[in-house]
Amino acid sequence: MSTGSNEMPRREGAFEREPARRVFAGEIRECRYQFKDGEDEKSPTFVLLPTGERCNRIFLVGTLTEKTRQGEQNIFYRGRVVDPTGTFFVMAGSYQPEAMQQLAKIETPAFVAVIGKPSLYQKPDGAVMVSVRVESITTVDKDTRDLWVLDTAGRTLDRIDTFRSDTTPDVAKTKEQYPAMDPAVFHRMAYDALAQIKM
Amino acid sequence: MDFSEAAERISRKFSKDGQTADPKRIEGKLRRLVQEFGVQPSEAERSVTNELAKEYNMPLPGSAGSVGKTGGGTAEKKIAEASPGEWVTFEGKVVALSTPASPALAQSGIIADESGAIRFVAWAKANAPAMTEGSWYRIESAVVDEYKGVANLKIHSGTSIKEIGEDRALIPAPIAIKDLHPGIGGVRAKVVQEWDASHERMLQSGLLGDETGTIKFVIWKEPGREKLAVGGVYNIFYAQVDEFNGRLSLNLNGATILQEEADIPVSGGEGVFTGAIVHIAPGSGIIKRCPVEGCNRALSRQNYCPVHEIQPKFVYDLRIKGWLDNGEKTHSILLQRDAVESLTGIGLAAAQEIAENNPLGMDEVFLQMRDKVLGRYITCKGREIDNRVLVNSCELKKFETADHTKLLNRAGGAV
Numbered sequence A: 001m002s003t004g005s006n007e008m009p010r011r012e013g014a015f016e017r018e019p020a021r022r023v024f025a026g027e028i029r030e031c032r033y034q035f036k037d038g039e040d041e042k043s044p045t046f047v048l049l050p051t052g053e054r055c056n057r058i059f060l061v062g063t064l065t066e067k068t069r070q071g072e073q074n075i076f077y078r079g080r081v082v083d084p085t086g087t088f089f090v091m092a093g094s095y096q097p098e099a100m101q102q103l104a105k106i107e108t109p110a111f112v113a114v115i116g117k118p119s120l121y122q123k124p125d126g127a128v129m130v131s132v133r134v135e136s137i138t139t140v141d142k143d144t145r146d147l148w149v150l151d152t153a154g155r156t157l158d159r160i161d162t163f164r165s166d167t168t169p170d171v172a173k174t175k176e177q178y179p180a181m182d183p184a185v186f187h188r189m190a191y192d193a194l195a196q197i198k199m
Numbered sequence B: 001m002d003f004s005e006a007a008e009r010i011s012r013k014f015s016k017d018g019q020t021a022d023p024k025r026i027e028g029k030l031r032r033l034v035q036e037f038g039v040q041p042s043e044a045e046r047s048v049t050n051e052l053a054k055e056y057n058m059p060l061p062g063s064a065g066s067v068g069k070t071g072g073g074t075a076e077k078k079i080a081e082a083s084p085g086e087w088v089t090f091e092g093k094v095v096a097l098s099t100p101a102s103p104a105l106a107q108s109g110i111i112a113d114e115s116g117a118i119r120f121v122a123w124a125k126a127n128a129p130a131m132t133e134g135s136w137y138r139i140e141s142a143v144v145d146e147y148k149g150v151a152n153l154k155i156h157s158g159t160s161i162k163e164i165g166e167d168r169a170l171i172p173a174p175i176a177i178k179d180l181h182p183g184i185g186g187v188r189a190k191v192v193q194e195w196d197a198s199h200e201r202m203l204q205s206g207l208l209g210d211e212t213g214t215i216k217f218v219i220w221k222e223p224g225r226e227k228l229a230v231g232g233v234y235n236i237f238y239a240q241v242d243e244f245n246g247r248l249s250l251n252l253n254g255a256t257i258l259q260e261e262a263d264i265p266v267s268g269g270e271g272v273f274t275g276a277i278v279h280i281a282p283g284s285g286i287i288k289r290c291p292v293e294g295c296n297r298a299l300s301r302q303n304y305c306p307v308h309e310i311q312p313k314f315v316y317d318l319r320i321k322g323w324l325d326n327g328e329k330t331h332s333i334l335l336q337r338d339a340v341e342s343l344t345g346i347g348l349a350a351a352q353e354i355a356e357n358n359p360l361g362m363d364e365v366f367l368q369m370r371d372k373v374l375g376r377y378i379t380c381k382g383r384e385i386d387n388r389v390l391v392n393s394c395e396l397k398k399f400e401t402a403d404h405t406k407l408l409n410r411a412g413g414a415v
Helices: A097-105 A142-165 A169-177 A184-195 B003-016 B025-036 B041-055 B337-344 B348-357 B362-373 B401-412
Strands: A034-036 A045-049 A053-056 A058-069 A078-083 A086-092 A110-122 A127-137 B087-098 B105-111 B116-123 B136-147 B149-154 B160-164 B183-195 B202-210 B215-219 B235-245 B247-249 B256-260 B271-282 B285-289 B313-327 B332-336 B377-385 B388-396
Touching: A034 B388, A045 A110, A045 A169, A053 A169, A058 A127, A058 A142, A058 B271, A078 B348, A086 A097, A086 A110, A097 A127, A110 A142, A110 B271, A127 B271, A127 B362, A142 A169, A142 A184, A142 B401, A184 B401, B003 B025, B003 B041, B025 B041, B025 B202, B087 B235, B116 B136, B116 B183, B149 B235, B183 B215, B271 B332, B271 B362, B271 B388, B285 B348, B285 B362, B313 B337, B313 B348, B332 B337, B332 B377, B337 B362, B337 B388, B348 B362
Parallel strands: A086 A127, B116 B149, B215 B247, B332 B388
Antiparallel strands: A034 A045, A045 A053, A058 A078, A058 A110, A078 A086, A110 A127, B087 B105, B087 B136, B105 B116, B136 B149, B136 B160, B183 B202, B183 B235, B202 B215, B235 B247, B235 B256, B271 B313, B271 B377, B285 B313, B313 B332, B377 B388
16 A cells, blocks of 8 residues: 555556545644655655554534634735544645635534645744645534534444554654554544434 | 375465465375376375365465466366466367457457356457367367456467367356456346437447346447347346446447346336435526427527537426435435425426526525435435436435434443
């Protein structure tokens, strides 16, 4: 999986879009390692999830609680999207004009669905942050949010199962990069997120 | 003969494949064959190896490499067991002959036994006797190699061919379409679609289906070849299964085709896909189509058809192109008018009204539809072709308490 794109150049017909992984804010917050797959300038960048899978794109649904417009020449928007486990930091700049217009229009608070690319950056004080560069953001209803929590809990548990039973290259990399990480934390997180949805 | 050494050699072949073959036991068998039955040592080694292979129910280990040791004999096997790099001896029936693609070849075609079929070529300089279609032959010491990713039998000057007088019954079992793999294969399938020929040498192309799936087929123009009837059910033997860009297709030119007076259920290739819509592509929403009969192409904003040029009397239509993502895999989806109307709640008339009266025109329809479906979970039914799902019907996924309970139980288990 990790070397696939190196061995076989992508052809037009064989193009596979990177799937959008389902990750809780509480997990994405723990990411500390990102890497490029391949040497090419256009090679995709991946953030390694502590549950043992790379992601280049994520899909998240939560409550947009805050948005701020920043910049003078280069306007960009920042927003906070809250899920049952924490907060995603999302941003859309002039390189994502469509996403920026979408974000600019939404009144907080609102349930939003976000498709975007996570990346790590370091704050001046040295702390590592994960922010999500928005590809698109739309307002959705509560049902969609609840479906996303189920979906994300299921996918998180799937990753933990793989992490515990299998040694994929990504799992090996995760054990190397996050030696102190205990997947039980994310198992618990998935349970707590599910428990917050009213029966 | 050094029995223990030979026994070690055999044992190693199997242990390589994860089996434990006791060298003591092998040595005993060899001794018995050679000393008690006067078998040639090389022949003894071969037969013990075969016996063990049968016992472990596995293909002969390294049989290509063992040729030298066993004194030039090649393993007798069934066609389905032959893999590239091996020397083989078998009995089979020539089920098809085709025009050789090169003057270096004397003959080419397909030879079959009850286990399967394989393409063969006979080199012109092999001076092999010409084989006739429909006859059985014993072929000794031919070589299996790989040509374009498919196993292929080479008849060379060291190959001996003997005709077998009797005609044995040979009825190959059809293979389920989803189980086909590159090589030679037969199916019992229905012609579910016929496509426009994309090449002047092409007689017919389309889609064949059975209960398990669908596959593209092609017939090239050749004397004696006839088109298949759409909706007809056919038993197709010895078709060539090709692979291109990871997708299989059937070339029926060398195949034996028998129509059947029956109807079979076809899966329709229809799959169910659930996920979130993560992208709506440009060209979605309301579009204009070329009104020329049989064209129906999408027009540009200037009402320009790539074939029929400016068409002011266009026809409006709705569609959504996008990506459906389940977190593991992303499918391109294409929704036609009915599916778009039911998913967005915007009918064609309403969309046309917006397109003609809103200052943003057609863009406004795109934006309204995008805001209604992007980021939503939907379940689509449709046919998958080339990682693109042509959606026949779709609906928004609903929150099911049962799913919630199941996940809670799963997550509540051992933490």
